[in-house]
Amino acid sequence: MDSPSPPSPSERIDVFWHEGMLKHDTGTGVFDTLIDPGFLEVLEKHPENSDRVKNIVSILKKGPISPYISWKPGRFASIPELLSFHSPEYINELIEADKAGGKTLCSGTILNPGSWDASLLAAGTALTAMKHILDGHGKIAYALVRPPGHHAQPTRADGYCFLNNAGLAVKLALDSGCERVVVIDIDVHYGNGTAEGFYKSDNVLTISLHMNHGSWGSSHPQNGSVDELGEGKGFGFNLNIPLPNGTGDQGYQYAMNELVVPAVQKFEPAMMVLVVGQDSSAFDPNGRQCLTMDGYREIGRIVQKLADKHSTGRLLTVQEGGYHITYSAYCLHATLEGVLSLPVPLLSDPIAYYPEDEALTVKVVDSIKQYWEENVPIFSQD
Ligand SMILES: [Zn+2]
Numbered sequence: 558m559d560s561p562s563p564p565s566p567s568e569r570i571d572v573f574w575h576e577g578m579l580k581h582d583t584g585t586g587v588f589d590t591l592i593d594p595g596f597l598e599v600l601e602k603h604p605e606n607s608d609r610v611k612n613i614v615s616i617l618k619k620g621p622i623s624p625y626i627s628w629k630p631g632r633f634a635s636i637p638e639l640l641s642f643h644s645p646e647y648i649n650e651l652i653e654a655d656k657a658g659g660k661t662l663c664s665g666t667i668l669n670p671g672s673w674d675a676s677l678l679a680a681g682t683a684l685t686a687m688k689h690i691l692d693g694h695g696k697i698a699y700a701l702v703r704p705p706g707h708h709a710q711p712t713r714a715d716g717y718c719f720l721n722n723a724g725l726a727v728k729l730a731l732d733s734g735c736e737r738v739v740v741i742d743i744d745v746h747y748g749n750g751t752a753e754g755f756y757k758s759d760n761v762l763t764i765s766l767h768m769n770h771g772s773w774g775s776s777h778p779q780n781g782s783v784d785e786l787g788e789g790k791g792f793g794f795n796l797n798i799p800l801p802n803g804t805g806d807q808g809y810q811y812a813m814n815e816l817v818v819p820a821v822q823k824f825e826p827a828m829m830v831l832v833v834g835q836d837s838s839a840f841d842p843n844g845r846q847c848l849t850m851d852g853y854r855e856i857g858r859i860v861q862k863l864a865d866k867h868s869t870g871r872l873l874t875v876q877e878g879g880y881h882i883t884y885s886a887y888c889l890h891a892t893l894e895g896v897l898s899l900p901v902p903l904l905s906d907p908i909a910y911y912p913e914d915e916a917l918t919v920k921v922v923d924s925i926k927q928y929w930e931e932n933v934p935i936f937s938q939d
Pocket residue numbers: 744745746834836877878879
């Protein structure tokens with residue numbers, strides 16, 4: 558990777574966490590189906606299980622980044638807080654599902670006993686992390702939360718997500734006087750829930766880099782395609798960057814520099830939110846992209862530079878997917894190294910070995926750029 562320009566040293570990351578989020582038990586089966594076909598000896602845990610987050614907690618406590626981490630407690634969200642993003646009918650559906658002992662809300666998305674409390678903790682912890690920044694107690698915060706949130710739409714659950722943790726944090730920033738908030742989502746899946754929540758708003762620029770998976774049914778009607786640009790005054794403030802399968806460090810860096818950086822510069826946000834999923838890594842069972850630790854580190858660095866320029870260094874990072882039990886923790890470590898703008902890597906990559914052919918990604922990114930220049934007002938008004 559490029560050697561970093563003079564770092565803007567940020568001394569610490571405030572990490573918000575509550576172990577109650579481990580109590581969301583998603584079960585076992587064939588991947589995320591919870592099906593036991595009867596002929597397998599070893600059934601695996603649902604990919605969104607507590608082990609992945611235990612390893613993230615552990616690497617931040619014991620890994621080389623640990624001196625830079627300050628731990629802060631998470632908390633439960635209140636029901637009224639949830640209504641800033643979600644409809645009362647949908648929240649009642651979740652409350653009733655919890656009272657009834659559980660419910661499958663859509664494919665792979667199961668509310669079990671303990672799941673609702675964990676969801677309230679995830680939402681409250683993201684809100685607390687944002688409030689911490691808004692109140693000036695710190696500039697860089699990471700909400701280490703599960704269940705994830707970016708597929709949860711105002712009126713429905715989707716893709717292992719019940720409550721949109723990042724969306725709620727964005728609402729809090731808006732309600733606290735931030736006029737413009739940008740969300741950069743690098744989870745391998747389209748951040749459709751967050752996009753939907755702000756689809757008609759010009760106060761929130763939602764940018765999502767994802768694999769080109771399209772719609773996956775009634776819980777996820779959005780395609781994540783470049784022409785889903787927002788509606789009404791929100792037109793042009795939802796920017797989708799579907800990347801070809803196999804996009805790796807060079808392709809992501811190109812997309813960040815050619816698309817994300819100019820978009821953020823034109824939008825001039827007062828607050829930045831980085832939505833991270835390590836399922837865009839080369840070894841994720843749920844993604845087809847090829848990021849390694851170097852790529853995540855560079856993305857962290859690019860985003861923090863944007864924050865330094867536009868939002869006085871204020872950046873909230875919110876955890877989403879990432880299903881390789883080991884590598885997700887390593888990639889999160891690398892992302893936060895980048896956010897800290899550390900001059901040299903603290904941790905080497907134990908398993909990166911896939912080759913990358915970035916030619917196709919470069920071509921796709923160039924065509925998205927041209928599409929934006931022709932269709933997106935903030936790009937075409939130069
Ligand atoms: Zn994902």
